Amino acid sequence: MDGLGFSERLEDNLYYCIFADLKAFPRGKVIKEIHTYDDFLKSDCQVVLLLVDGSFVAIYVKDSRALEHLYKHAISQGYGGIEYITEENDERIRLSVW
Template identity: 55%
Template sequence: MKRGITFEIPNTYGNYLSDILEPLSALELFWSIEEQEIYTVQGDRLSDTLLFPNNTTIENNPFWERLEGSEYYIIFSDLKAYSTPTIDVASTYADFLQSNCQLVLLIADCTVVTIYCKNPHLLEVLYNQAIAKGFKNIEYITNENDARTHLSN
């Protein structure tokens, strides 16, 4: 069974979160911003301002306004998309399956993206989005190859 996908993004400034998550932009979601270091770019320099405050929840429209409003540099992130404003903690894959969390997006080491998604159709769309954006080393995460024990960085 396909659980998610993993791939690599470039280690540069950009709008990679909006590139990755574009298929979700019209959905009614609530985003849990866990621990993350995503810094905004001002002019041609990296600022010390985070794109989102840590440990907060944000509705879909303000989330997208920030993603599309400026360039940023991702060091690591832990973002979770929920179907309701009630946030169930999803720290393991089993927790994720039982929760109202619809998608987990983890980025580590500036480039390694891991996405878990409950909806098989949406997972396929996200996989094709990664291909269309030219990301590298795109692979499905399955029951057989998933070594992750916790859904966090």
Template identity: 45%
Template sequence: MRRGLRFTIPNQYGQFLKAILSPIPLDQYRWKVIDEESYIVKDGHLNRLLFSDSIVIDGRQFAELLTQHEHYLIFVDIKAFQSHMSSEIVTYEDFLHSTCEFALLVTDSQDVTIYCKDQEMLNSLYQNASWYGFEDVTYITRHNDSRTRLSCW
């Protein structure tokens, strides 16, 4: 069974979260951002944090934030929930037993890892990443999943 996917995005300013998440109906989820270090870009310079501290944001606000500004991603830990938030998600097993539907992790500005319970959505995300020309797009399975924590840190 496929757990998720991983790929590489360019290490530059852009709207990569918008691109990565374009197959997902953002407004149908509540988004939990944890320990994020990514910035809004203004006039070609890093301005302020994209998300202020660890927050929970509704889908409409989340979508607006991703489309209004160019950003620079360094570390991102975002999890999507349709219903109530689960307790802390540390491992893949925690993810499976939680109400979390989707986890997006960005490390070192370009390494993207996505975990997704919905196999149809996962296939759409894979095709989308390939369409955008992101590099090394690969499905994650139990055989090649070396991540021990579902965290960008």
């Protein structure tokens, strides 16, 4: 699904999301399964969004400016417990919620 269609679907409906495992690729790039952080780095995938139990969210972003924007936006919206994921604090083995 392209970004516009995804955005319209989210905006036009009410949802209560419990689990989500989303990966975003630029249009025209190779779409492949992303299982690990190394897979993410080697792929054309630009964003990984993982939501677990409706409250824990992990976002992996390759573009540092976009990541900074997301970080500031989350803080401005009053979300707490926000921290950058680094190789030192990332306990996730797989980039999946399943």
